[in-house]
Amino acid sequence: MSMVQVGVIGASGYVGSELIGILMKHEGVDISGISSENNQGAAFSTLYPSFKGQYDAQFESNQEVISKSDVVFICLPHGKSENMVKQCIDEGKKVIDAGADFRLNDLKVYEDWYETAISYPELHGQAVYGLPEMNKEAISQTSLVANPGCYPTSILLGLYPAVSEQLINTDRLIIDAKSGVTGAGKSLSAVTHFANKNEAFKAYKAGTHRHTPEIEEKLGQMGADNVKVSFVPHLLPVNRGILSTIYADLKSGSDSEHIHNLYKKWYANDPFVTVLDYGTLPDISHVTHSNQCHIGLTVDERTQRLIIVSVIDNMQKGAAGQAVQNMNIMMGFNETEGLAMVAPSF
Template sequence: MIKAGIIGATGYAGAELVRLLTNHSKVEIEFLTSRSFTGQKISEVYPALAGIVDLKCEEIDIKQQAKRVDIVFTALPHGVSMSVVPELIKAGVKVIDLSGDYRYSSQKIYEDWYQQKHESSELIDKAVYGLPELNKEEIKEAGLVANPGCYPTSATLALAPVVEEGLVDSQSIIIDAKSGVTGAGRKPSRVTHFSEVAESFKAYKVGEHRHTSEIEQNLAGLSAKEVILSFTPHLVPMKRGILSTIYADLTQKVNSKELIELYQKFYSQEPFARIRQEEKMPEVKEVTGSNYCDLGIKLDKRTGRLIIISVIDNLIKGASGQAIQNLNLMSDLDEKEGLDFAGIIP
């Protein structure tokens, strides 16, 4: 059995890791950490786990915790992850970090967009970006995986096939994405509490969200040309899910059938990317509770513009499910282990 620890287990991403790992046949959870709930059982924090995982939350103590495990998930806010990851790596433990701290190959881009100094820049070159559909072989060999952000997962999977083929103008891309409120984490805030969010719908960080740079980095790796795009995130009154509507100008004439075939070919070996063939576009509820990213592709015949709809569950394919997919690859297991289930119906 692979022994795993989860640091930041009482947050939404950490708790989702706990929940999903209870169905993983090759992983045993060895420890969980939290500051606010030290000494309490995770099943007291989340009664849904009662009788399934009753481990007590511990304080972070890397020296002794690193000896007990093979792999650690760090589900901490960005800026905090980089204060624990170096010690874990030094202790010889594999790490999957869910924050933004190790997602960038350029320290400067990280510091510009996250507005903070990178405290462990020596690990930037060692970290592998954990998007299995694009980076599988590197992830298999990695000691430190930087799990992607939720919006970048949805947008990158939607655009990768056409950007790689040079079929879209890399400066014409517009990503209009909407997220459920769990994307902002469990910590309460004025922006996310019920009466602020319910029955409303708003754009935020317009023209300046940090995920713009992560998506650009991902697509630049596939494109022969510079990628500069517009990304606007929105908050919608639902708990989970992201729907991205993406627009891009085509560089050459292609028809809908050819586009769908391109996507099917690109993702033919990928168990968690599903391409819609029919007219009906994917909906958030069709992936909620699952690790799938569903993609709908449409050519707007009047404008000749490509429109892509991409849906994921932000806590699963956008965070904890993808982290388990990465663990499977790093551990030479079936990529689908512990994740092979449909979303919740309806």
């Protein structure tokens, strides 16, 4: 079998660089080209010196990358991907978009929350939401995958079994989530400056974060009725990782043993989701630098509330790792190819 030619547009950012590290280990692909708007002609290893002697390819133009690739990863901010995706699809390429442009089915909601106009509404109808544990069959048959947001990945995986089996009320879900600073991207800001972030911890965009409509829409597709989410993200003084704590009111008749057994059975065949023993809560450090999601469950018997704690590495399962997982499914590779890594807990 010939090697699949894979290109990365926007390879100079955190997600793009993470992709390069994964793809270098993938036995079924060659990296055909990389692009960067501000670094064309420079070597990748000048931006990321740890790659020196391992991957020294130069950044090319977007068109050069597209023309040489069978699969294109697009790692651009929202509003920047749509035209690029259109070009790739028109040229018969498969695309995984790591940005937000194709995640929402309701285009009006996207335009309102992201303050960005849609140019090719018909193109959005071709996109499949790339949460493999939810949409594996559809991912295997599409040419365009919308890679999920990092927060929604941890939250949706945490809620999927309970929502689909109608175990909880979804009209007042409370989600308290924390992310490492790489989730803010590579661009410098006062908020992520070391002197401001070190030894600090704060909430931000309470009730207004752009991942809110993505969470609500996908929960609806999982079977939830009348979804209302209070979502409050926080910025942790760590490089990577997301921990989402989810509070959901149980419907009558649901007990802790039944819920835990349901979760274990639900994810039994998903290689990147691990449901911990009942009452054991996960730690970000146990999934760092891996594509794993760890889920812990406990029931507050006094309030009859299910408490779900879900952790991922925002750069792996929350971005680049999940993008490669989607590519593996699209191209018929083993789902775990290039991703079989267990993180040390130190």
